[in-house]
Amino acid sequence: MRRLIYLLPIAAFMALAGYFVVSLSRDPSVLPSAMINQPAPAFTLAGLQGQPGLARDEFRGQVVLINFFASWCVPCRAEHPLLMQLAAELKTPVYGIDYKDKPEDAARFLSELGNPYGLIGADRDGRVGIDFGVYGVPETYVIDKAGRIRLRHVGPLTPADVTRELAPLVKELQKS
C-alpha cells in the first residue's frame, strides 16, 4: 500500500501530459467570447449606398444571424456560398454588418457573389465590431428572441459548423 505513493509522480505527469495533449488540439486563435448570453450591444448603422440600414432594436423578438463581413476579407469569400444557402434554407433572417469597408467595394462584392443578407449595416469605423468583441472577420453571431447573443463563430463557417451547431441552435431558439 505504501508503495502506491511512488506512483503519484507518474500519475501527476500523466494528468499534465493529458492536459497538454488536449490543449495542443485546440486552436489558440479562437478566443472565448465574453458576450455569450449577454444582450447584443445596441447599434444603429446606415445602409450601403442609400439602402436601408440595420439597428438592433428592429429585430427584437426574432432569432437572427448576424454576419460580420468585408469585401477585403478572403475567408469571407470562402464562406459566402454557405451564407447564400443559409439565407435560403434557414427560416430566420441573415443580416450583414460590413466591417471597415468602402460601401462601393461591398456593393461590388455582393453583386459579384450574390447577396445573402436581408439587411446590411455599414460599420465603417469598426466601432460596432468592437462592441461585439470582433477581432477579425468573418464572425457570425446567433441572437435569440430576447436579443441575447447565443452563439459566436469566429472565422469562416463550414458546413460542419452549420449542421453540428448553428442550425440545431437556431431551430431550438425559434421554438422557444
Next chain:
Amino acid sequence: MKAILLAAMLGLAAASALAVEPGERLADPALEARARALSGELRCLVCQNQSIDDSNADLAHDLRVLIRERLSAGDSDAQVLQFMVHRYGDFILLRPPVKPETYLLWFGPFVVLALGALGAALYLRRSRRAPQQAPAPLSPDEQRRLQKLLVEDQG
C-alpha cells in the same frame, strides 16, 4: 564617421519606437501617459502576444484611439479596462486578474513549492532520526576475497 554613427543610432531609435502613431497622440501629456500605460496592459487580440501599444494591427490602432476617446471623455483607468473586458473578456488583460477562476494560476506554483518543501522536510527529519546503521561486518569468505583484490591491485 560621426555623422554616420549618429544616423545609424537615430535609425535604431526609430525602429524601436512603439507602434503608436503621431496622429493618435493626445495633446494633454498626462492623459497621453495614462493612455500609453493602459495600452501596455491590453493584449492585441490579433497578434495575441503583443500589447496594443506595440502592435501595428488595425484593431490595435482602433483600440488605442478608443482608449484615448474614453479618457478624454473623463473615464477612469479602471473604467477603460472594464469597457475592454466587457467586450473581449479577461483575455484582453495581459496581467490576469486575481479571482477564484485564476487562483490556481496565481497560487499553484506556491502550493507546489510548499508541497515540495514539506516532502523534503519529512524526508530529512526521518533520515536524521533513523540511526545510521553500520554495515554488517564482512564474513571470513568476503575478507579473503577483499585481501585478494587488494593484492592484485598492488601487483
